[in-house]
Amino acid sequence: MITDARPQSPATLRPIGVPDRMTVIRARAAGGPEVLVSDVAPVPKPGPRELLIEIWAAGVNRPDVLQREGRYPPPAGATDVLGLEVMGRVVDVGSRTRRFGYDERVMALVVGGGYAEYVAVPEGQCLPIPATLTAIEAAGLPESLFTVWFNLGIRAHLKSREWILIHGGGGAIGTMAVALSAALGCHVVTTTGSANKAVPLRSIGATEVIQYTRSDFWVVLQHLCATHGGFDVILDTIGGPYFEKNLGLLAPDGRLVQIAFRQGSSLQVDLAPFLHKRLTFMGSTLRAQKPIAKARIARSIERCVFPQIEAGILRPVVDSIFLLEAAGRAHVRIDDPEHFGKIILVTKKGEGQGLHPVPPATHGR
Numbered sequence: 258m259i260t261d262a263r264p265q266s267p268a269t270l271r272p273i274g275v276p277d278r279m280t281v282i283r284a285r286a287a288g289g290p291e292v293l294v295s296d297v298a299p300v301p302k303p304g305p306r307e308l309l310i311e312i313w314a315a316g317v318n319r320p321d322v323l324q325r326e327g328r329y330p331p332p333a334g335a336t337d338v339l340g341l342e343v344m345g346r347v348v349d350v351g352s353r354t355r356r357f358g359y360d361e362r363v364m365a366l367v368v369g370g371g372y373a374e375y376v377a378v379p380e381g382q383c384l385p386i387p388a389t390l391t392a393i394e395a396a397g398l399p400e401s402l403f404t405v406w407f408n409l410g411i412r413a414h415l416k417s418r419e420w421i422l423i424h425g426g427g428g429a430i431g432t433m434a435v436a437l438s439a440a441l442g443c444h445v446v447t448t449t450g451s452a453n454k455a456v457p458l459r460s461i462g463a464t465e466v467i468q469y470t471r472s473d474f475w476v477v478l479q480h481l482c483a484t485h486g487g488f489d490v491i492l493d494t495i496g497g498p499y500f501e502k503n504l505g506l507l508a509p510d511g512r513l514v515q516i517a518f519r520q521g522s523s524l525q526v527d528l529a530p531f532l533h534k535r536l537t538f539m540g541s542t543l544r545a546q547k548p549i550a551k552a553r554i555a556r557s558i559e560r561c562v563f564p565q566i567e568a569g570i571l572r573p574v575v576d577s578i579f580l581l582e583a584a585g586r587a588h589v590r591i592d593d594p595e596h597f598g599k600i601i602l603v604t605k606k607g608e609g610q611g612l613h614p615v616p617p618a619t620h621g622r
Contacts, residue, residue, distance in 0.1 A: 275300055275309065275311075275348050275349060275375065276300060277299065277300060278297050278298065278299060278300065279297070279298060279299075279300045279373055279374040279375050280295055280296070280297060280373065280374050280581065280582070280604075280605075281295070281296050281297070281298045281338045281370075281372060281373040281374075282294070282295060282296070282338065282339055282340075282372035282373070282581060282582075282584045283296050283337060283338055283339070283372075284324065284325045284327075284337075284339065286327075287325070287326055287327025287328075288325070288326065288327075289325075289326075289588075289592075290325070290585040290586070290588035290589045290592065291585060292325060293325065293339075293584045293585040293588060295582050298338070298373070300374075300375045301370070301375065301376065301377040302349070302377065303349050303350065303351045303354075303377045304351050304377065304379075305351040305352045305353040305354075306351050306353050306354060306379055306380055306381075306548075307351045307354070307377045307378060307379055307380060308347050308349070308350055308351070308354060308357055308363070308365075308377070308378055308380050308383060309347070309348050309349035309350070309375060309376075309377050310343060310345045310346065310347060310348070310363065310365060310375065310376050310377075310378060310383075311345045311346050311347075311348045311374070311375055311606055312343045312344075312345040312371070312373060312374055312375060312376055312604050312606070312607070313343075313344055313345040313346070313392055313396070313603070313604060313606050313607035313610055313612060314343070314344050314345070314392060314393055314395075314396035314397075314578075314601050314602065314603050314604070314607045314612055315340045315342060315343045315344075315371040315372055315373075315396055315581070315601070315602045315604075316340075316341070316342040316343075316371070316396050316397040316398075316399070316400055316401075316429070316599055316600070316601060316602075317340075317584075317587050317588065317591055317599070317600040317601065317602060318341050318342070318400050318401075318429055319428065319429070319430070319517075319591070320341060320400075320544065321339045321340065321341065321372075321588070321591075322588060322591060322592065324339055325339065325588060331368070331369045331544075332368060332544060332545045335368045335369045335370075336368075336369045336370045337369070338369055338370045338371075338372055338373050339369065339371065339372045339584075340367065340369065340370055340371020340372035340373065340376075340602075341366065341367055341368070341369070341371055341399075341400045341544065342364070342365065342366055342367065342371055342396065342397070342398070342399040342400040343364070343365055343367060343371045343376055343378075343396060343399075344362070344363065344364040344365070344386065344392055344395040344396040345362070345363070345604075345606070345607075346360055346361065346362050346363070347359055347360065347361045347363060348360075348375070351380070354380045355380070356380060356383075357380060357383060357385075361385075362385075362386050362392075362395075363383040363384065363385060363386065364383070364384050364386055364395040364396065364398055364399050365378045365382050365383040365384070365399060366378075366382045366399040366400060366403050366543075366551055366555070367382070368544060372581065372584055372602060373581075373604075374581075374604050374605070374606065379548040379551070379552070381548055381549065381551065381552025381555060381556075382399075382548060382551045382552060382555060383555070384399065384555055384558065384559065387563060387566045387567045388567070389566060389567055389568075389569050389572065390566065390572060392607070392610065392612055393575055393578060393601050393603075393612060394572055394573050394575060396601050397429070397573045397575060397598075397599030397600075397601050398573050400429070400543075401429045401430055401432075401433035401573060401599070402433060402437075402558060402562065402573075403543055403551065403554050403555070403558070404430060404433075404516065404543050405430060405433045405434045405437050405492075406437065406554065406557065406558050406561070406562055407541065407543065407554050408492065408514045408516055408539075408541060409421075409434065409437065409438065409490065409492065409514065410437075410441075410557070410561060410562070411554065411557060412514065412539050412541065413490050413512045413514050413537075413539065414512075415438065415441060415443060415489075415490050416441070416443075416489075417441055417442030417443065418442060418443065418444070419443050419444070419489035419490060420443070420444045420446065420485060420487070420488045420489050420490075420508070421434075421438050421443050421444070421445055421446070421488060421489065421490045421491070421492065422446045422447070422448075422478065422488045422490070422491045422492070422503075422506065423435055423438070423445065423446070423447040423448075423491075423492045424447070424448050424491070424492065424493045424494060424495055424499065425447075425448060425449070425450075425494055425495065426447030426448065426449050426454070426458050426463060426466070427449045427450075427451060427454040427458065427596075427597050427598075428596070428597075428598075429573075429598060429599050429600075430494065430516070431447065431449075432458075432461060432573070432574040432597065432598045432599075433573060433574075434492055435447055435458060435461055435462050435463050436461045436462055436571055436572070436573075436574070437562070437565075437571060438462065439461065439462020439463070440462070440565045440570045440571045444464050444485075445462055445463045445464050445465075446463070446464060446465040446466075446467070446478070446481060446488070447463045447465070447466055447467070448466075448467050448468075448469045448474055449466060449467070449468055449469070450468065450469055450470045450594055451468070451470075451594060451595055452468055452471070453595060453597075454466070454597055455468065457574070457597055461574060465481065475502055478506055479505070479506070482506050482508075486508050486509075487506060487507050487508030487509070487511060488506050488507055488508060488511060489507075489508055489510075489511055489512070490511065490512045490513075490514060491503050491506060491507060491511070491512075491513050491514065492514045492516070493513065493514065493515050493516070493517075494515075494516055494517035494518075494519055495517075495518070495519050495520050496515060496517070496518030496519065496520055496521055496522055496524075497518065497519075497520030497521035497522075497524060498520060498524075499520065500513075500515075500524055500526055501524070501526045501527065504526075504530040504531075504534075504536065505530065507530070507534060507536055508534070509534045509535055510534070510535050510536070510537075511534065511536050511537070512536070512537045512538075512539065513536065513537070513538045513539070514539055514540070515538070515539070515540040516540065516541065516542075573598065573599050574597065574598030574599060575598055575599050575601060575615075575618075576590070576596045576597050576598040576599060576600050576617055576618055577590055577596070577600050577601070577614075577615055577616055577617040577618065578600075578601045578602075578603055578612070578613070578614050578615040579600070579601070579602055579603070579614055580602070580603055580604075580608075580614055581602045581603065581604045581605075583602075583614075584602055587600050587602055590617055593617075595617075596617065597618060598618075
């Protein structure tokens with residue numbers, strides 16, 4: 258039994274029983290979805306500025322796949338348990354936490370450990386759950402929203418009426434970027450490899466959807482640029498051959514935001530457009546940033562993005578829901594190019610709260 262003897266926080270506090278051991282999901286080796294296995298690990302204890310969250314649901318993200326494949330090791334000192342975002346209830350609090358108390362429902366960005374039944378996380382990386390979101394939606398929000406808002410809102414200063422190109426609009430990051438950009442009043446153009454995703458992408462705010470597997474999409478994009486003068490912002494996860502072509506699509510004073518290099522990060526390129534068009538190139542990773550930096554992003558999200566969430570304008574797209582022990586099946590789904598939006602894992606505690614598996618959406622097929 259873990260109890261808390263410190264003075265009461267703003268929330269009503271009561272001791273809550275926490276077990277010593279928990280189920281977690283690890284990769285037993287680098288490889289495909291089949292390497293994900295259930296294991297048993299000690300339940301972590303929260304540090305002075307941390308909360309212990311009883312996880313009800315957790316999001317599945319592309320970095321989890323890279324970690325599973327052995328291409329994205331966790332930062333030094335972090336757990337090797339996969340998972341970067343969770344929602345659940347607070348069951349223990351550190352001595353120097355101030356905002357959240359026992360039994361409060363929160364969603365959180367974590368550095369690892371989301372594929373588990375409990376996780377300890379710095380309080381600053383936790384957010385309250387708006388009443389407009391379901392528990393499942395809350396579980397799939399932090400990683401995508403932190404990433405997209407940090408890059409587009411804070412760094413690129415995306416503004417209403419600007420033109421933005423989002424490469425790969427159908428995944429977790431892509432759908433959030435499309436929806437958030439549309440909520441900000443931007444003209445949103447996105448690419449996708451699947452014809453099945455065109456209608457749902459338009460339904461969340463894309464003005465133009467270009468299928469890159471059925472046409473020379475660069476020609477289509479160049480034609481769009483000829484009509485409006487180029488894109489103010491491009492969000493790219495591909496890199497490689499996309500980089501130089503992106504430069505040609507940017508408007509004067511345009512910003513290229515790079516958050517991954519799925520087709521390579523080494524290339525030879527003519528940088529003259531940066532001078533001629535006064536372009537800005539920026540890139541970032543989120544996981545290795547310090548808790549204080551992530552806390553700043555969280556507070557910015559509450560100030561600037563929560564109004565759209567609370568108004569029902571912005572919410573994550575959920576593709577499918579799996580039990581925690583079926584994480585391998587969830588990774589099969591995220592490896593499927595037809596998946597659209599977030600994939601969620603539900604724990605036994607989450608099942609007890611009425612959260613249940615839901616098969617992949619068909620997206621009009």
